[in-house]
Amino acid sequence: MSGQPRIAMSEKMTRPVVRYRDGEWVRRNDEIATEYALTIYVNDNELATIVCTPSYMEDLVYGFLASEGIIQSVDQVESLQLSRFLGTARVRTKSAITFNQAFYNKRYIASCCGKGRQSFYFQNDAVTAKRVDDAVTLSPDEVFAVIDELDGAATLFQETGGVHMAALCTPEKLLLARTDIGRHNALDKIYGYCLQNGISLRGTAIAFSGRISSEVLLKVSKIGVGIVIARSAPTALAIDMADELGITAIGFVRGRAFNVYSHPWRIVGALQADTEVK
CATH class of the missing domain: 3.10.20.10 (Ubiquitin-like (UB roll))
Known part of the structure; x- marks a missing residue:
């Protein structure tokens, strides 16, 4: 890799595109995520x-x-x-x-x-994976607030549409957010910052822009956070791992609804859910 030419160190670059919209073609410059x-x-x-x-x-x-x-x-x-x-x-x-x-x-x-x-x-x-025993809890309103905080910090995604985003939050506020073209990298950036600055991870949750894959779930366990919240779905393997590793996995946070897939005791009121009969 050392013999390859390097490019500018910006998070984004400008490239010309030809855009089609509503029956018309337009030439314009577009913001592209740097790799x-x-x-x-x-x-x-x-x-x-x-x-x-x-x-x-x-x-x-x-x-x-x-x-x-x-x-x-x-x-x-x-x-x-x-x-x-x-x-x-x-x-x-x-x-x-x-x-x-x-x-x-x-x-x-x-x-x-x-x-x-x-x-x-x-x-x-x-x-490297570890069971998370943190007793942190969130109310439904706090789950929505965490995702709103994630969206509010998603400047690079809004400009390029080409990155993943992760945020570390408490029930009260967003502590830090990181973006990257690799979803695992965004989580590593959070972990590395916390390690260098001695930030306690107890009482925190991670909000994530993509789906919860087994890879993401493992990374959350390695960081040591008990709740992961995402707009998209988890995979079946990720749910199995979350059950085993003590992590509350929340997905499909959209509008005023979400699903809790594992360890619902961390979400206020979730254990009182009625069985839906179809």
Whole structure:
């Protein structure tokens, strides 16, 4: 990857398009999300190449290393050198880090969620996934407020339509939000920021712009958050994992409705639901 030319470091770029609307053709400039390849080295060993949005990349590196079990805390890192021109992040740890070089070396992490990424996660989830026992609760109105906060911070999505977004919230407010072309990257950026700044994750929820895949659910468990809320659907495997890992998964938040798929005790009133007979 180091031999490839690098592009501008903006989150978005302008490209000409030909647009068709209501029977008319118009030439215009459009905002396009930037796709950027970042290669991570740990103690001079090539670990992975992540295709990402070039923002908050230090947070991304710390979050990725922690979620994959390479480090357990930021104190293990002696230095992190980012070269935006070369597209590299070189991490030096205070002591030797042992990882399966044959598996990790030259692993390419795509911005989409294809076979390579899923295999990468399932190889490590037994070690890095953890059960979440946080007793945080939300009312239905707070669920809607969390999604409203997510939408309010979605500037890059509104401009390009080409990124995912994740936000860390309490029942009272949005703490931080991150965007990326890779949904897992947006979560890693949140995790990395929290690790570096000593932010407690108890009493928080994660709001997410896309569907809740097994990959997203595993990432939430690694971060240690008990509630994940999304506008779209979860997968069946994600629900199974949420049941096992103690995470409340909420999907299809639209209008004044949503579905709770696992651990409904965290949502006020959910355990009083009547059985619908059709």
